[in-house]
């Protein structure tokens with residue numbers, strides 16, 4: 463199958479699964495044409511997933527299709543945007559129809575649920591790698607940015623952290639199925655972009671990032687030139703993760719493993735965690751407070767905790 467039959471068979475039906483009136487030209491031209499409605503700002507983001515770097519070899523293709531879109535939707539969520547459309551670049555070692563069908567199905571399930579239209583892309587042969595470039599809309603001037611935190615503001619996180627990192631450790635070490643890690647594997651393979659929360663945060667005028675590299679690393683990205691005091695015992699971890707790793711192990715993963723795609727945000731002023739969007743069951747937890755100077759301290763019951771692992775970086779700490 464050449465790339466044109468592949469586009470007709472897999473990408474065009476995916477593009478037809480959602481339609482937006484702002485999309486003037488979708489798949490089929492040299493470029494897509496999208497009209498930004500008056501009074502709206504357009505948010506653009508891009509994330510690449512490379513085999514062996516972002517996902518293990520033999521990742522189930524259905525999950526990979528979902529995940530490639532989900533990590534981009536998570537960036538739209540962190541900005542407070544409503545999803546509109548995306549482009550998709552797929553580099554494949556070979557054109558396996560069963561692999562492609564499962565990949566397209568996984569991506570379609572999330573695209574339809576979150577109402578985001580595939581408007582174009584690129585299909586090439588080479589080492590397996592997926593890039594999605596997503597666009598979203600929000601009322602002009604209302605984007606949720608990084609920075610913007612004041613001393614005394616609360617630092618909050620959605621959901622629970624560490625399970626995706628645990629799933630990766632497990633995939634590294636074992637290939638026999640184990641029901642105890644099913645929930646963790648599901649979280650790694652099918653991240654849930656927190657779109658409703660991100661859009662709700664626009665109103666609060668706070669700052670947000672999604673947790674892709676790890677809590678401590680992404681907190682640095684969120685605060686820019688402020689610091690933070692974090693409460694080790696407040697880090698939200700699931701019961702399932704605690705039973706796999708113990709409370710300390712679970713908190714270590716929560717502090718430094720990435721891949722969870724929760725939202726980490728600043729809530730202005732003191733007080734308890736906000737309740738979140740109306741009707742939402744997603745828990746929000748206060749994990750610390752913004753401080754004046756730079757640097758993050760992690761306070762445990764017996765004083766401050768030093769963690770070697772801070773989060774994921776490409777190219778490590780090596781400099782020429």
Ligand SMILES: Nc1ncnc2c1ncn2[C@@H]1O[C@H](COP(=O)(O)OP(=O)(O)OP(=O)(O)O)[C@@H](O)[C@H]1O
Nearest residue numbers: 506507508509510533537540671672673674675683
């Ligand atoms: N090759 C590049 N060219 C231009 N800008 C880039 C490039 N790579 C990254 N950036 C920009 O640098 C900033 C930080 O990028 P980063 O990838 O860390 O953000 P992110 O997408 O939120 O994180 P993650 O990829 O872990 O989800 C973003 O504004 C991003 O658009």
Ligand SMILES: Cc1ncc(C[n+]2csc(CCOP(=O)(O)O)c2C)c(N)n1
Nearest residue numbers: 509514515516517518674675720721774
């Ligand atoms: C096989 C495998 N090994 C390690 C990891 C961990 N990992 C890789 S990239 C990244 C940060 C987000 O990437 P980016 O900043 O490029 O968006 C994290 C936490 C993984 N997901 N899969």
Ligand SMILES: [Mg+2]
Nearest residue numbers: 537540671672
């Ligand atoms: Mg991000």
